[in-house]
Amino acid sequence: MKKRTFAVDIDGTITENGGGRIHLDALDALRRLTNMGHNVIYVTGRSSVEGFLLSVFGGTTKIAVGENGGCITLESDDHILLGNLEECKKAFDVIKNNIDNVKEKRVFPRMTEVVLERTFDLDLARKLLAEKNINVELSDSQYAYHINSPGIDKGTGFTKIMEKLSISAEDVIAIGDSATDIPLFKVAKVSIALGNASDQVKSEATMVVSAKAGDGVLEALDKLAPKLSEM
Numbered sequence: 001m002k003k004r005t006f007a008v009d010i011d012g013t014i015t016e017n018g019g020g021r022i023h024l025d026a027l028d029a030l031r032r033l034t035n036m037g038h039n040v041i042y043v044t045g046r047s048s049v050e051g052f053l054l055s056v057f058g059g060t061t062k063i064a065v066g067e068n069g070g071c072i073t074l075e076s077d078d079h080i081l082l083g084n085l086e087e088c089k090k091a092f093d094v095i096k097n098n099i100d101n102v103k104e105k106r107v108f109p110r111m112t113e114v115v116l117e118r119t120f121d122l123d124l125a126r127k128l129l130a131e132k133n134i135n136v137e138l139s140d141s142q143y144a145y146h147i148n149s150p151g152i153d154k155g156t157g158f159t160k161i162m163e164k165l166s167i168s169a170e171d172v173i174a175i176g177d178s179a180t181d182i183p184l185f186k187v188a189k190v191s192i193a194l195g196n197a198s199d200q201v202k203s204e205a206t207m208v209v210s211a212k213a214g215d216g217v218l219e220a221l222d223k224l225a226p227k228l229s230e231m
């Protein structure tokens with residue numbers, strides 16, 4: 001069987017969004033894909049250390065793209081930083097000083113981005129930054145808002161892994177649930193939006209399943225199984 005690479009989002013895809021509790025059957029299915037010789041790589045808005053640890057304990061491929069594409073962890077002491085924390089902090093200060101109720105989210109330490117609570121109007125912040133000519137990426141994972149450096153997203157972060165491991169887009173299957181996964185969908189031949197994704201996210205995927213986080217991954221893998229050998 002041809003080796004595939006599954007690029008898998010974490011929150012809202014293999015966990016209950018917000019709660020962080022892993023869907024064990026989905027994790028088991030991903031571990032089985034890894035044992036069959038495929039790559040299963042987490043691409044998340046969480047820190048790359050969380051993604052990496054999940055891969056170690058969960059038994060999938062030991063590499064993670066975290067920080068919404070800003071940071072890749074290859075080993076406990078080997079991180080590739082693609083984003084620039086300082087420019088994200090500057091944008092954060094501007095947003096905080098001009099819009100009410102802007103708060104940093106309590107997350108594990110970030111090396112390349114700022115993570116915010118979903119407590120204000122993101123479009124207002126985008127407008128504000130555009131007026132001030134501050135160029136950063138603002139996105140909503142449904143779990144948090146992210147401020148990333150220009151050009152940094154899950155697609156560009158995952159592309160670095162594709163280059164490093166000589167993976168072709170033809171062999172990539174991306175699975176996700178939110179707007180932050182759309183750039184990842186764009187670098188994959190097959191992209192799957194889960195039932196809990198918005199209509200806009202669904203419209204960017206090549207395949208949509210009806211079940212939500214966890215169960216939706218199982219539904220997608222069931223649908224893909226017969227096709228994996230022909231795709």
Ligand SMILES: O=C(O)COP(=O)(O)O
Pocket residue numbers: 009010011012013043044045046141142143144178180
């Ligand atoms: O945005 C986050 O922090 C996590 O979200 P993700 O795993 O769904 O990308």
Ligand SMILES: [Mg+2]
Pocket residue numbers: 009010011012013141176177178
């Ligand atoms: Mg998600």
